[in-house]
Amino acid sequence: MEKQQHVQWLYDWLWWERFWLPMGVSWADLEDSEGRVYAKASQLWDMVPFALGLLLLRVLFVRYVAKPLADVCGVQDKVRTPAEPEPLLEDFFCHKTRQPSQAELVSLCKKLSWSQRKVLQWFRRRRNQNRPGLRKRFCEASWRGVFYFCSFFGGVVALYDKPWVSDLRQVWAGFPKQSLLPSQYWYYFCEMGFYLSLLLSLTFDVKRKDFKEQVIHHMATLTLLSFSWISNYIRVGTLVMAVHDSADILLEGAKVVNYARYNKAANMIFVVFTALFMLTRLVIFPFWLIHCTWVYPLELYPAFMGYYFFNVMLVVLQALHVYWAVLITRMLYKSLFGSLEGDDRSDEEEEDDSDTSTEMKQKPRHINGSGPRGRATGH
Structure with a gap:
């Protein structure tokens, strides 16, 4: 009985005429x-x-x-080069960040014995895989x-x-x-x-x-x-x-x-x-x-x-x-x-595989087929 009263009170409050109508x-x-x-x-x-x-x-x-x-x-979609399989980087990409900091980049290079350029390239290719x-x-x-x-x-x-x-x-x-x-x-x-x-x-x-x-x-x-x-x-x-x-x-x-x-x-x-x-x-x-x-x-x-x-x-x-x-x-x-x-x-910018980290900071990033029209919302 008390539950029904609460339901009725909620219903009356929800459809209170003074809220909805003049x-x-x-x-x-x-x-x-x-x-x-x-x-x-x-x-x-x-x-x-x-x-x-x-x-x-x-x-x-x-x-x-x-x-x-x-x-x-x-x-047509741009042909993308997939990132090579690498469990350590994949785990880092999925569970930590898609954009490693400089300190994280140095740490990953030491663990894999890769150059910074190669690690950066892997992350760029991996990010591009998920982009429409x-x-x-x-x-x-x-x-x-x-x-x-x-x-x-x-x-x-x-x-x-x-x-x-x-x-x-x-x-x-x-x-x-x-x-x-x-x-x-x-x-x-x-x-x-x-x-x-x-x-x-x-x-x-x-x-x-x-x-x-x-x-x-x-x-x-x-x-x-x-x-x-x-x-x-x-x-x-x-x-x-x-x-x-x-x-x-x-x-x-x-x-x-x-x-x-x-x-x-x-x-x-x-x-x-x-x-x-x-x-x-x-x-x-x-x-x-x-x-x-x-x-x-x-x-x-x-x-x-x-x-x-x-x-x-x-x-x-x-x-x-x-x-x-x-x-x-x-x-x-x-x-x-x-x-x-x-x-x-x-x-969802498309990134250039050949860019180094320094070049990435200096070069504007591009989007497949975008231009002034892609930037606005019509709603």
């Missing part, structure tokens, strides 16, 4: 009636089959579309680009005739008693399924230096979309998704073209992407959409906890936009006015 609105007001259909929290489980379906579709896309396309474009090749990068970018293309234009079809696209005050007309449209359901769960699939595949995808930022972004996006679904912030949610997807198409397209060695075309696409990213993420998103969610609701009802939560999550996304905008600006400057071959975001 004053004067209850969950009973959002029950389907009079031809109106409302979003339901239980539907969030639908993102799981969507995510699994997208993962399966991704496997099929890579096998039957991306890889044949890579062959047509001449995208150019074809994997090409396939990943192709998949994301195709999804963003389909998602964005699907969003355009779902939104083009809606009055709240041109008049943002209409986002809140009748809120929260706004009936759910079938197009909104499919748009939402394709997006949520995609970001969940990205979280599930992060450990298998090419790892970047902004790995933590990607996790934060995907989690914030899923949290934001889930909250907006439950609280019926669906109209503004679809606008946020469309704004984000628009620039992502160009980013992934630039990567694909760059991996195929069409450098001039990739640079042109990247310049257009940069302009669109700055417009959508640093202008439209903060000054139109966040303004829409921060100011207009207060004209209809007093602020409540969910209002603050939703806006804080939007601000978290905006902070990530600023972080990535700095990286993008730096890349664009280098691509236009200097030499740019590395990838500030990648942890």
